[in-house]
Each structure stands twice: as C-alpha cells, then as structure tokens.
Amino acid sequence: MDPILLGKGITDNIPVHLLPRFGNRHGLIAGATGTGKTVTLMTLAENFSRIGVPVFMADAKGDVAGLAMPGQINEKLAARAAQIGVDGYSAAGNPTIFWDLYGQQGHPVRTTVSEMGPTLLARILELNDTQAGVLDIVFKLADDRGLLLLDLDDLRALLNLVAEERKTVSTEYGLVSAPSIGAIQRALLRLQADGGEQFFGEPALALADLMRVDHQGRGMISILAADQLILKPRLYSTFLLWLLSELFETLPEVGDLEKPKLVFFFDEAHLLFNDAPAALQQRIEQVVRLIRSKGVGIYFCSQLPDDVPDNVLGQLGNRVQHALRAFTPRDQKAVRAAAETFVPNPKLDVRATLTAMGTGIALVSTLQDKGVPAPVQETMIAPPRCRMGAITEAERAQVRATSPVGAQYDTAINRESAEEILAARAQQLAAQANAPEARNGEGGLGQSIREFMFGNGRRQGVVESVAKQTTRNVGAQIGRNIGGTIGESVMGKTGKKFGAQIGNQIVRGILGGIFGRR
Known part of the structure; x- marks a missing residue:
C-alpha cells in the first residue's frame, strides 16, 4: 500500500512518509497554539480516509468540521503542494459523520x-x-x-x-x-x-458505526462536536476514555495489519490525564499499550509533549512536533525533553529548530522498515484538500441530512x-396496602353482611342456596315450636302440622322479600 505523504524534508529535500502498516503504532502531534497542529490533523485524517481507514476525532474549536467540505485552492496552496510533490492536488471534501453528546450539532452520542x-x-x-x-x-x-x-x-x-x-x-x-x-x-x-444526562440512554452508540467506509471505499471521518463539551473537561475526557475502553474490550485481536482498522485522534490530550487517580492512569496505559493489536491507532494532540505521561509517551512511535515557545521555565524544560525524544539527525540542531519553526513546519519522525524510527526531519507539512476552517450551519445540516446513521440515533428510546x-x-405495594382500608371504610361489618345477604356477582348463587336451606331449617324449627304449643293446648297432632305450615310461610315471606321474590 502506498505510504501517506506528510510533507517534504527541508534539510534533506526528501519526502516524509507515514507507512500505513505502522499507523496503529500510535503517535503524538504537539506544538504551541497557532503553529499548525490542526492543519496537520486534517492532513493526516483525510489521508487515512483516502486509503480506506475510518477516523474518529474531536472538534474542540469548530474548525475540524471543514473536513466535510472541499477547500478553496489558491496559488499559495497550489505552489506548496507542487513543491512538496502532492500528486493530483485539488479541492475535495471527505465522507463525514457529525456527532454531538448534546445532539445539537450532530447525531446524539449515547451509552448506558x-x-x-x-x-x-x-x-x-x-x-x-x-x-x-x-x-x-x-x-x-x-x-x-x-x-x-x-x-x-x-x-x-x-x-x-x-x-x-x-x-x-x-x-x-x-x-x-x-x-x-x-x-x-x-x-x-x-x-x-x-x-x-443526554449522554446516558438508548440507542447506545454502536462501535461498528465508527468504522464505516463509503461506497468509494473511503473511511468515514466521525467528528465529535466538542466546542461546548470541552468546557466540561471531566465529561469530555471520560467519554473519550470510555470509547477507547469499549474499542479495546470489543474488537478482536488482529495483530499487525496492512493498515489500521480505525485511527483515533485525541485532541487536548492533557485533559485525559489531569487529576486522574493511579488506577485510572494504569487503565489508560494498558489500553494504549494493547489496543495496537486490535488494529487501532491513537494519536494524542496537545501543546507540550510532557502533557502525556512518560509511560504513555514511550508507546507513541510516530511524532509530529510543531514549534514550541520557551517563554517560561516549564516551556524551556519541555523544549529540552522534546529534543531528546527524537532520533538525532547530524544535519539538524533539534533544540534550536524547535523554537524557530514557522507555521506549517514541524519536526517529524515516523516508524520505517522493521518499526525503526527514522531520523528527525524538519518538514514542510502538506496542505489538506478540504476546507481549512469552520462550516456554516446550512452545510452542517446538509451533511447530517445525508448521514447513513441518522435514522438510527436521532430518536431516543426509553424501554x-x-x-x-x-x-x-x-405502586403494587401501595395498592395492596390500601385495599383492606378501602373495604373497611366502605361499610366494614355492614358491607360484609350486605355481601352475605345480597351477594355480589360471584357469591349470589351460593347465598341463595344457603338461604333456601336456612328457610327449611328455620321453618321446621318454628313449626315444631308453634305446632307443639298449639297442639298441646288445642288440636294435638293436627295443631302441630298446622303450626309448621305457618312457620314455613313466615320465613319464606321474610327471605322472599329480601331476594325480591314473593
């Protein structure tokens, strides 16, 4: 596979490449504000996309979104591209998906x-x-x-x-x-x-949607709108760390591939490590060290190299170092540290060059054959083909409307x-607790008697049967009593029979009235 052209060495006048098979060996892009880090990010991202590698990156300032739109080629850019040796340089946009934790500037990103x-x-x-x-x-x-x-x-x-x-x-x-x-x-x-709160819910982000390619075989560039998110540094860094952890735990082992399966750019990398407890630092180091074998390359972007801990910095094989400003003791220390991390080049005073480079110039060292770092080169970085700047709301809406994942993520689910x-x-426990009170409050003992006497849909037949039996028993007892009394005094056996009939009629009259029958 053809190498990715990063630029051209100024001292040695040779092209400076990044080999795709070492794209998963991670990297660092550092430099002071205004030295060209963002342009270098865009050049790397669109070149990975052109060879079919999906890219995920955060847009902290809003200008990375220009990757979605063709750039405007002027004479200066055309001359720079020709000087570096960029073949077929012309304006071109890239297949892009916009994401946003808040769901405003892109598809909502959720996890459970x-x-x-x-x-x-x-x-x-x-x-x-x-x-x-x-x-x-x-x-x-x-x-x-x-x-x-x-x-x-x-x-x-x-x-x-x-x-x-x-x-x-x-x-x-x-x-x-x-x-x-x-x-x-x-x-x-x-x-x-x-x-x-909008970050938690469903549908949760499927990692496969970050690893898409378009119909032309170009890797999709997923851009996370982070201009507001960056104001909440813990939420920002924890989300990106969660994403890395999910990739690490989900993707299978693949070893060294011809090109990465995904390249992940972590802008404002110092936010990941600030105030992180020791256990979390160890987790980050583990992910960075082992995710390479999953086919994922991680590129940290920050102002100073020492924003990244040494244990992580040692895992970053591809380095692009823009100019540093030695205004403070810490800056001077960072310059010395950065100079010492590069493979020396006898033709180049690295320490002096670090503070003297202009915008768009960087010290570059990438892994070459057998994974050996190449000597550092002062490099003129190749210009991207996309727009180097922000896009309009209408352009963003157009890209979002044609997104292949909009129907899946734009509507929340609450199962x-x-x-x-x-x-x-x-609610069930409350209903059970209130049920006895409702029965007693409605009528208490009187309600129970009415249910027994009148029935309730379920017990009517039972009550009538009991009532009939009661009629016979009570009637017989009354009959015996009346009959006995009358018989003794007036008619003997005839009186007893007559008394029993009277008793049965009396009880039948009472119960018949109760049940509505005469």
Whole structure:
C-alpha cells in the first residue's frame, strides 16, 4: 500500500512518509497554539480516509468540521503542494459523520450507565473513594436483582432503593452511609445541569458505526462536536476514555495489519490525564499499550509533549512536533525533553529548530522498515484538500441530512429498566396496602353482611342456596315450636302440622322479600 505523504524534508529535500502498516503504532502531534497542529490533523485524517481507514476525532474549536467540505485552492496552496510533490492536488471534501453528546450539532452520542461502569462514572461525578465504593455497591445490587441501568433515572431509582434498604444492603455488600448516597445524588444533579444526562440512554452508540467506509471505499471521518463539551473537561475526557475502553474490550485481536482498522485522534490530550487517580492512569496505559493489536491507532494532540505521561509517551512511535515557545521555565524544560525524544539527525540542531519553526513546519519522525524510527526531519507539512476552517450551519445540516446513521440515533428510546420496574413494584405495594382500608371504610361489618345477604356477582348463587336451606331449617324449627304449643293446648297432632305450615310461610315471606321474590 502506498505510504501517506506528510510533507517534504527541508534539510534533506526528501519526502516524509507515514507507512500505513505502522499507523496503529500510535503517535503524538504537539506544538504551541497557532503553529499548525490542526492543519496537520486534517492532513493526516483525510489521508487515512483516502486509503480506506475510518477516523474518529474531536472538534474542540469548530474548525475540524471543514473536513466535510472541499477547500478553496489558491496559488499559495497550489505552489506548496507542487513543491512538496502532492500528486493530483485539488479541492475535495471527505465522507463525514457529525456527532454531538448534546445532539445539537450532530447525531446524539449515547451509552448506558451499565456500559459506562462505576469507575468512569465516579470520575465524571468527581466522587471520593468512599462515595465511589457506594457506587460500586449500587451497580452490584442492580446486577444481582436483574435491574437494567440505562439512564440516570435508573441510577437515581437504585440509589433510592439502597437508601430505603440501607441496613440490609450494608450487611450484605458493605457499609453504605446516608451522606455518601446524598453526595452521589447531588453529583447527579450537577451532571444533569451540565447536560450530561443526554449522554446516558438508548440507542447506545454502536462501535461498528465508527468504522464505516463509503461506497468509494473511503473511511468515514466521525467528528465529535466538542466546542461546548470541552468546557466540561471531566465529561469530555471520560467519554473519550470510555470509547477507547469499549474499542479495546470489543474488537478482536488482529495483530499487525496492512493498515489500521480505525485511527483515533485525541485532541487536548492533557485533559485525559489531569487529576486522574493511579488506577485510572494504569487503565489508560494498558489500553494504549494493547489496543495496537486490535488494529487501532491513537494519536494524542496537545501543546507540550510532557502533557502525556512518560509511560504513555514511550508507546507513541510516530511524532509530529510543531514549534514550541520557551517563554517560561516549564516551556524551556519541555523544549529540552522534546529534543531528546527524537532520533538525532547530524544535519539538524533539534533544540534550536524547535523554537524557530514557522507555521506549517514541524519536526517529524515516523516508524520505517522493521518499526525503526527514522531520523528527525524538519518538514514542510502538506496542505489538506478540504476546507481549512469552520462550516456554516446550512452545510452542517446538509451533511447530517445525508448521514447513513441518522435514522438510527436521532430518536431516543426509553424501554423498561430499573426505574420503571421499581416504580411498578411501589405502586403494587401501595395498592395492596390500601385495599383492606378501602373495604373497611366502605361499610366494614355492614358491607360484609350486605355481601352475605345480597351477594355480589360471584357469591349470589351460593347465598341463595344457603338461604333456601336456612328457610327449611328455620321453618321446621318454628313449626315444631308453634305446632307443639298449639297442639298441646288445642288440636294435638293436627295443631302441630298446622303450626309448621305457618312457620314455613313466615320465613319464606321474610327471605322472599329480601331476594325480591314473593
């Protein structure tokens, strides 16, 4: 497969390439503001797309969206492309899908609470260790009771359940305190105020939709609108880390391929590592180290190389370093560190060059044959074919309207999960608790007597049968009594028979009146 042309070496006057088979060995794109990092990102993204590699990248400033539209080729760009040796340079857009956690500038990106997991969710909510432990218990309880955690309403319902059964839960799973539950609930309110509630729900993002190719065999470029999201750094970084983790856990092992299956650009990379606990740092290092064998390349973008921890930085084989500004002691230290990470070039003073390069010039070192880093080259970066700038709302709407995934994600789904199940159980228990009160309040003993005497649809036949038997028994008893009395005093046996008939008529008259018969 043809290599990706990044630019042309200024010192040695040779093309500088990135070999697709080493595209999954990760990379770093660094440099001060205004030195051309974004243009380099766009050049890399569209070249990966042209060879059939899907790309995912965040648009922190709104200008990366220009990848969707053809650029405007002027004389300066044409001359630069000719000088570098770009074949067939012309304006061209790229197949693009826009995404947005808030669902405003692209298709909504959602995941479920269960898929996010307690560790990453605790980081979003900024929980301490004790509160994070309670969140672990909530997830475990949901699993044990078969309750789906899809959105934040489900999580709130589980928290309420844990609060109600706190003593039992503490005995079975570990101590759960009311203050910890309250702290988690307050954190959920803050997340909701930040708009994070829209991120949790269904339909959840399918990773296969990030790995599409169009009908021409070009990789789709998925662009996440992050100009608002970047203002919530924990939500931004945790979402991207979740996405990496999902790719790591879902994709099969493929080893080294002719080209990557997906390339992932992580802009503002320092946000991923700021204030990350040790366990989370280890998780990031593990994903970066092992996801290469899944066919995924990760490219971190930041201002300074030391924004990325050394353990991660050592895994990044492809380097594009734009100019650094040595205004502060930290900047000067970063310049020295960056210079020392490159393979030396006898013809180039790396440290001096780092602070003297202009816009669109970068120090580049990529992996060549057998994975050996090439000596660093001061490189004129090739211009992209797309628009180098923002797009209009009408253009964004046009791209979104023709998207192959719009019908799948634009409408939210709310299926039965923990919140609905627990609410139904609560209603059932309330109905059972109120049922005896309703019966007693309506008539108490009098209602019971009326049901016995008059029946109720289900018992009418039984009551009538009992009544008939009662008529016979009572009538016979009255007859015997009356008959005996009359017989003794007046007529003997004849009086007894006559008395029995009178008694039966009296009782039949009473009960017949009750049942509406005469």
